[in-house]
Amino acid sequence: MPAIGTEPLSEKRMWGLTPIDQLICRIDFRKARYEGEFTPPSNRLTIQYPSWLGGMNWGSISVAENLGYMIVNDTRVAIWNRMIPRKAYDEAGVKRGGHEGNAPQAGTPWGIEMGRFLSPLGIPCQEPPYGTISAIDLATRKVAWSMPLGTTEDTGPLGIATHLPMPIGMTTRGGPITTSTGLVFIAASQDFYIRASDVRTGDELWKGRLPVGAEATPMTYISPKTGRQFMVISAGGNSATTKKGDYVVAYALPQ
Template structure:
């Protein structure tokens, strides 16, 4: 995301699945916000080299969430909470950048982020940046492969398989869920935040989405509890001070006041809007429209569709 910072310095904002948001000089690629190297966990499989440090920005606060703890393991019942805590204890986890081995390793932020491909949106007029992030852990492992064995890839039984051809391991990733298919970690899972670009400070942050489309055993609860729902997709910011975003498992397109986070409008979608909305003004009618693709997402339970939904703002 290219922006002009105060002082006419051209910048490139780089949101990452790690939840770190780097700011680079657009002309040189050098960090505008200083970057520091921090030690990270070591280990992994025999013969693998791991970097002793990783870069962290000193500018925008991270949206990754705190490292997980056993007491963060959550359940809809005491039984699945207990199972999640046992799974947490048995898994390999030392915080961010825990090297993945042949036993289940907790990765958080996980495969989906942090900040996913939806990126961030910028309100240039107000100097604000909108960020939506996913707080959802994965269990990952390296699956040993015999010589000559065909690498597997795809999505099967809730597991995403990456072939990693040319290596002795495939990579398997699956969500960190309880026996009744509820997230093991406590909510919120979806977060939307707004930052002041000039000061890098957080203005407001809140859970994004409700539990209406989520529930045990893959069933929708239909309970509109605002707990922050898992999802994928991005936002669009308009000159009128609104943020439009869908993304969440509850299948709703929402509009927020960018200044204070108040939800001012919403519309139900036929499937998860795992996309970025667009907004445009019709040259024929002069009316402003908001459009989003609502097709669902293979990693988010719920119906699928082939829908393009368009909404017209009130005529002036």
């Protein structure tokens, strides 16, 4: 099966909204330790890519069995980490622990600092896309199509929304579903949309605006009473914005 989103990082791939932004990212990359995807952590600042934000670890995949396609979404954001000797870590009282923060690793000789490998403007240092959706032809085991997923409409530098729907591809959290007629439904991105695409070509056929982001996988069902098909998504907000909610949104074709 093909690898998706695993092209090694390089200084040439460092990117920025401004020349200074790019320069700082290139300098930081040159100073860091990076030997490819299996670079082990050490007491020197080390880059990990793919990172614990992705590849394809959010939302699983969907297989359109009758059409012979597997649909996958992925995330492409590097992280940095650095191992700190136990005594120094404890004495420094390193904070920001949690799902994406530092880890004390109690009972071992080391704690670890870590974070996303970002530019001064808070944008991933490597070139976009930062998230894609792809289809694998299961007969040939080759990528049939792949494209960026999501826009910058609801996010931007320093956490300020650009309101510009630039389709550069944003990190994805939540998976796709497929239908027997050849549709792919997915939200998962950092803008507030759920989209329907053609499973054979990737062409976007429809999108619906959500009240907040949806880091979830949609579901679909047919009402046993009316025979009408519904598609439902839980929208609670995403990690890229401060806009949160508690919504369950349902869609259906007109009666």
